[in-house]
Amino acid sequence: MSEPLSEDTLHRRFGEAGRSLPPEVTLPPGDDLAVVGHDDPILIGSDQVVLGRHVHPDESPYAIGRKAILRNLSDVAAMAARPVATVAAATLGPGHSMEWATELHRGLHETALAWKAPLVGGDLATHAVEDGPTVITVSIVARPATASGRVVTRTGGRPGDLLAVTGTLGGSLESGGGGRHLDFTPRVHEAIALTDAMNENLVAMMDLSDGVARDAGRLASAGTVVARIDIDSVPTTSGCDWRAALTDGEDYELLLACRTPPPPEVMSTPITVIGRLEAPSPGLPAGSVVVGEGETSERIDHLGWEHRQEG
Amino acid sequence: MSEPLSEDTLHRRFGEAGRSLPPEVTLPPGDDLAVVGHDDPILIGSDQVVLGRHVHPDESPYAIGRKAILRNLSDVAAMAARPVATVAAATLGPGHSMEWATELHRGLHETALAWKAPLVGGDLATHAVEDGPTVITVSIVARPATASGRVVTRTGGRPGDLLAVTGTLGGSLESGGGGRHLDFTPRVHEAIALTDAMNENLVAMMDLSDGVARDAGRLASAGTVVARIDIDSVPTTSGCDWRAALTDGEDYELLLACRTPPPPEVMSTPITVIGRLEAPSPGLPAGSVVVGEGETSERIDHLGWEHRQEG
Numbered sequence: 001m002s003e004p005l006s007e008d009t010l011h012r013r014f015g016e017a018g019r020s021l022p023p024e025v026t027l028p029p030g031d032d033l034a035v036v037g038h039d040d041p042i043l044i045g046s047d048q049v050v051l052g053r054h055v056h057p058d059e060s061p062y063a064i065g066r067k068a069i070l071r072n073l074s075d076v077a078a079m080a081a082r083p084v085a086t087v088a089a090a091t092l093g094p095g096h097s098m099e100w101a102t103e104l105h106r107g108l109h110e111t112a113l114a115w116k117a118p119l120v121g122g123d124l125a126t127h128a129v130e131d132g133p134t135v136i137t138v139s140i141v142a143r144p145a146t147a148s149g150r151v152v153t154r155t156g157g158r159p160g161d162l163l164a165v166t167g168t169l170g171g172s173l174e175s176g177g178g179g180r181h182l183d184f185t186p187r188v189h190e191a192i193a194l195t196d197a198m199n200e201n202l203v204a205m206m207d208l209s210d211g212v213a214r215d216a217g218r219l220a221s222a223g224t225v226v227a228r229i230d231i232d233s234v235p236t237t238s239g240c241d242w243r244a245a246l247t248d249g250e251d252y253e254l255l256l257a258c259r260t261p262p263p264p265e266v267m268s269t270p271i272t273v274i275g276r277l278e279a280p281s282p283g284l285p286a287g288s289v290v291v292g293e294g295e296t297s298e299r300i301d302h303l304g305w306e307h308r309q310e311g
Numbered sequence: 312m313s314e315p316l317s318e319d320t321l322h323r324r325f326g327e328a329g330r331s332l333p334p335e336v337t338l339p340p341g342d343d344l345a346v347v348g349h350d351d352p353i354l355i356g357s358d359q360v361v362l363g364r365h366v367h368p369d370e371s372p373y374a375i376g377r378k379a380i381l382r383n384l385s386d387v388a389a390m391a392a393r394p395v396a397t398v399a400a401a402t403l404g405p406g407h408s409m410e411w412a413t414e415l416h417r418g419l420h421e422t423a424l425a426w427k428a429p430l431v432g433g434d435l436a437t438h439a440v441e442d443g444p445t446v447i448t449v450s451i452v453a454r455p456a457t458a459s460g461r462v463v464t465r466t467g468g469r470p471g472d473l474l475a476v477t478g479t480l481g482g483s484l485e486s487g488g489g490g491r492h493l494d495f496t497p498r499v500h501e502a503i504a505l506t507d508a509m510n511e512n513l514v515a516m517m518d519l520s521d522g523v524a525r526d527a528g529r530l531a532s533a534g535t536v537v538a539r540i541d542i543d544s545v546p547t548t549s550g551c552d553w554r555a556a557l558t559d560g561e562d563y564e565l566l567l568a569c570r571t572p573p574p575p576e577v578m579s580t581p582i583t584v585i586g587r588l589e590a591p592s593p594g595l596p597a598g599s600v601v602v603g604e605g606e607t608s609e610r611i612d613h614l615g616w617e618h619r620q621e622g
Contacts, residue, residue: 003410011435014416046433046434087355087356121340133440135448
């Protein structure tokens with residue numbers, strides 16, 4: 001009998017294949033972006049927005065196009081890199097009008113231009129399946145922002161490092177659609193300012209798309225360490241408790257590990273230390289995320305956001 | 312009343328927006344790939360394969376993944392560039408199994424690796440719409456293949472230039488699925504060999520995806536010239552007449568304009584002169600494609616391949 005689809009299993013299998021790549025691939029799949037080339041590296045990645053899955057189908061097409069670009073810019077921020085250009089491919093279902101498609105394009109084009117990641121090409125197709133999904137895929141190319149060519153990956157965290165986040169967490173999706181996830185500020189400028197301020201003491205970074213509970217587990221796993229979160233320190237968005245702040249998705253803030261305390265803010269965006277990285281132990285394997293200390297501690301890396309079918 | 316979707320109209324509108332891009336975009340949208348940057352240019356493009364549209368849904372998933380990569384490599388060939396890396400995003404409908412998805416990935420990964428365009432990342436999503444389409448988007452990054460950094464665009468053709476094609480044309484799609492379009496050789500190596508052999512005398516190039524009748528119109532339009540085809544010269548695939556050879560889609564051969572006769576072959580692939588470029592005239596505006604001479608000439612640029620819904 002054939003095995004039903006599982007995104008998680010597929011990601012793991014594809015990740016394994018991604019390890020047998022030639023040496024030109026200087027950072028393999030599995031980080032926010034991949035890096036290709038030694039002397040003059042190029043960063044590249046791809047992210048899609050599926051209507052009914054990542055955005056409510058009734059959102060404005062301009063906002064949908066904008067979000068598709070912003071998600072990719074958030075990946076550039078996560079590497080402390082500088083965007084260069086974007087391309088977009090869209091497959092539209094029969095329910096859309098010319099006006100809808102034109103507004104989608106305007107959201108893509110204007111957002112890309114504003115962030116110095118001009119939309120330079122792409123592809124457009126239509127399908128005839130009534131209620132079939134509309135898919136917008138954006139790919140982005142970036143370059144390192146530092147003269148040294150250094151980018152910040154997920155793998156640098158070590159026991160003793162501090163764990164910090166930009167901005168406030170939680171509540172980015174309003175029930176029934178809308179919310180901050182449609183018009184957030186990717187932390188591109190903040191990430192570059194942070195690397196300028198901290199240099200080698202900024203050791204690991206990623207963007208928060210599935211909540212700290214899950215994403216800190218990824219950062220910890222990449223560094224073969226454990227993340228311990230102090231819930232009283234977590235900067236929550238107004239109206240969110242710590243649990244929502246740690247498990248809501250689509251915040252698009254940065255999660256960083258650093259060897260020395262980060263500045264309290266960069267470019268008016270607060271940076272808050274929310275915990276630290278520790279060595280794994282028999283009860284806490286690498287990749288664990290825990291809140292609290294000692295006997296009252298609780299493992300939370302199984303929590304976190306999973307995208308649902310909105311239909 | 313809202314205007315129904317038209318791919319052609321959308322392409323034109325988006326192309327107009329693409330002209331207001333910053334000077335870092337050294338070749339704007341509208342060619343096979345865009346070019347960004349002056350000193351160390353990057354080429355980038357995106358192409359999608361929609362099941363039921365570009366391939367029959369019953370084709371093997373390995374062949375579908377392979378085709379998605381090969382189509383992008385054909386765009387790199389069209390610029391006489393060298394591939395660097397690929398990323399892929401897939402949105403899979405509920406009808407697929409894990410085995411299907413794993414084979415799709417293997418087709419993408421192995422083909423990319425074989426062509427030195429390693430698959431370095433991407434995104435995977437599923438949707439729940441029964442019979443909803445499966446979409447695979449591949450984006451590719453390339454660099455110029457020549458030391459000078461020159462790439463070959465569509466715009467260099469002038470009156471008096473020769474028009475030539477690689478390989479043979481027509482019959483790449485078999486009725487009911489299958490056919491050469493699923494496993495063609497993108498002319499990456501041939502294109503580089505041609506630029507090495509011809510240098511500045513190779514003035515314009517593109518790949519053939521919609522048939523010479525339509526694609527020569529695009530090349531002629533980009534150069535504000537007219538293309539005149541000598542039907543007796545057209546190298547037809549066995550079993551195809553000249554009309555099929557000029558209007559069938561998905562050949563993925565190269566169409567080139569050159570100031571001096573091209574070599575008869577490169578890397579064992581024949582190069583055949585099929586016509587010439589001319590100045591437009593009152594009866595033949597720029598972008599026209601004609602076969603024959605004088606009173607027996609026939610305009611054919613309205614012919615050519617349009618992708619159909621295979622359901």
